[in-house]
Amino acid sequence: MKKLKAADKLTTWKKRLKTTSEVQANFEKWLFEQVSRVLFGDKSGELLKLDKSGFDLSLVQMVDYTKAMCAIWDADMMILNCKGNTCKLIVYNKN
Numbered sequence: 001m002k003k004l005k006a007a008d009k010l011t012t013w014k015k016r017l018k019t020t021s022e023v024q025a026n027f028e029k030w031l032f033e034q035v036s037r038v039l040f041g042d043k044s045g046e047l048l049k050l051d052k053s054g055f056d057l058s059l060v061q062m063v064d065y066t067k068a069m070c071a072i073w074d075a076d077m078m079i080l081n082c083k084g085n086t087c088k089l090i091v092y093n094k095n
Protein backbone atom coordinates (compact mmCIF):
# COMPACT_ATOMS: atom_id res chain seq x y z
CA MET A 1 0.00 0.00 0.00
CA LYS A 2 1.31 3.41 -1.00
CA LYS A 3 2.05 5.77 1.90
CA LEU A 4 0.25 9.09 1.70
CA LYS A 5 2.11 12.36 2.16
CA ALA A 6 1.10 14.54 5.10
CA ALA A 7 -0.77 16.98 2.85
CA ASP A 8 -2.68 14.12 1.22
CA LYS A 9 -3.68 12.76 4.63
CA LEU A 10 -4.95 16.19 5.66
CA THR A 11 -6.92 16.59 2.43
CA THR A 12 -8.47 13.12 2.79
CA TRP A 13 -9.49 13.86 6.36
CA LYS A 14 -10.94 17.29 5.51
CA LYS A 15 -13.07 15.78 2.73
CA ARG A 16 -14.30 13.07 5.10
CA LEU A 17 -15.32 15.70 7.68
CA LYS A 18 -18.14 16.81 5.37
CA THR A 19 -19.83 13.41 5.77
CA THR A 20 -19.62 13.16 9.57
CA SER A 21 -22.04 14.51 12.15
CA GLU A 22 -21.44 18.02 13.47
CA VAL A 23 -20.56 16.70 16.93
CA GLN A 24 -18.01 14.24 15.54
CA ALA A 25 -16.57 16.86 13.17
CA ASN A 26 -16.14 19.33 16.04
CA PHE A 27 -14.34 16.70 18.11
CA GLU A 28 -12.05 15.76 15.21
CA LYS A 29 -11.20 19.42 14.56
CA TRP A 30 -10.37 19.89 18.24
CA LEU A 31 -8.27 16.74 18.17
CA PHE A 32 -6.39 17.96 15.09
CA GLU A 33 -5.59 21.26 16.83
CA GLN A 34 -4.24 19.36 19.82
CA VAL A 35 -1.99 16.98 17.88
CA SER A 36 -0.98 19.06 14.84
CA ARG A 37 2.58 19.58 16.12
CA VAL A 38 2.93 15.81 16.44
CA LEU A 39 1.64 15.33 12.90
CA PHE A 40 3.50 18.15 11.17
CA GLY A 41 6.02 19.53 13.63
CA ASP A 42 8.80 18.51 15.92
CA LYS A 43 6.82 17.04 18.80
CA SER A 44 7.02 13.29 19.36
CA GLY A 45 3.77 13.06 21.33
CA GLU A 46 0.91 14.93 22.96
CA LEU A 47 -0.85 14.15 26.23
CA LEU A 48 -4.61 14.60 25.93
CA LYS A 49 -7.32 14.65 28.54
CA LEU A 50 -10.67 13.72 27.06
CA ASP A 51 -13.52 15.00 29.17
CA LYS A 52 -17.03 13.63 28.75
CA SER A 53 -18.50 17.07 29.46
CA GLY A 54 -16.42 18.70 26.73
CA PHE A 55 -18.40 17.27 23.81
CA ASP A 56 -21.77 15.65 23.38
CA LEU A 57 -20.02 12.28 23.03
CA SER A 58 -19.30 9.38 25.34
CA LEU A 59 -15.71 8.62 26.33
CA VAL A 60 -15.91 5.43 24.27
CA GLN A 61 -16.89 7.45 21.18
CA MET A 62 -14.07 9.96 21.75
CA VAL A 63 -11.50 7.18 22.13
CA ASP A 64 -12.86 5.40 19.04
CA TYR A 65 -12.73 8.61 16.99
CA THR A 66 -9.19 9.25 18.23
CA LYS A 67 -8.14 5.74 17.14
CA ALA A 68 -9.72 6.29 13.72
CA MET A 69 -7.99 9.65 13.29
CA CYS A 70 -4.65 8.17 14.31
CA ALA A 71 -5.06 5.55 11.59
CA ILE A 72 -5.80 8.23 8.99
CA TRP A 73 -2.95 10.47 10.17
CA ASP A 74 -0.43 7.60 10.53
CA ALA A 75 -0.04 8.25 14.24
CA ASP A 76 -0.63 6.00 17.23
CA MET A 77 -2.17 6.37 20.66
CA MET A 78 -1.89 4.83 24.09
CA ILE A 79 -4.54 5.09 26.79
CA LEU A 80 -2.97 5.94 30.13
CA ASN A 81 -5.99 6.13 32.41
CA CYS A 82 -9.76 6.28 32.13
CA LYS A 83 -11.55 7.20 35.32
CA GLY A 84 -14.98 8.69 35.86
CA ASN A 85 -15.72 11.27 33.20
CA THR A 86 -12.17 11.63 31.88
CA CYS A 87 -9.65 9.65 29.90
CA LYS A 88 -5.96 10.49 29.57
CA LEU A 89 -4.08 9.30 26.52
CA ILE A 90 -1.01 10.05 24.43
CA VAL A 91 -1.09 10.53 20.68
CA TYR A 92 2.37 10.03 19.25
CA ASN A 93 4.23 9.83 15.96
CA LYS A 94 4.94 6.25 14.85
CA ASN A 95 8.24 7.23 13.24
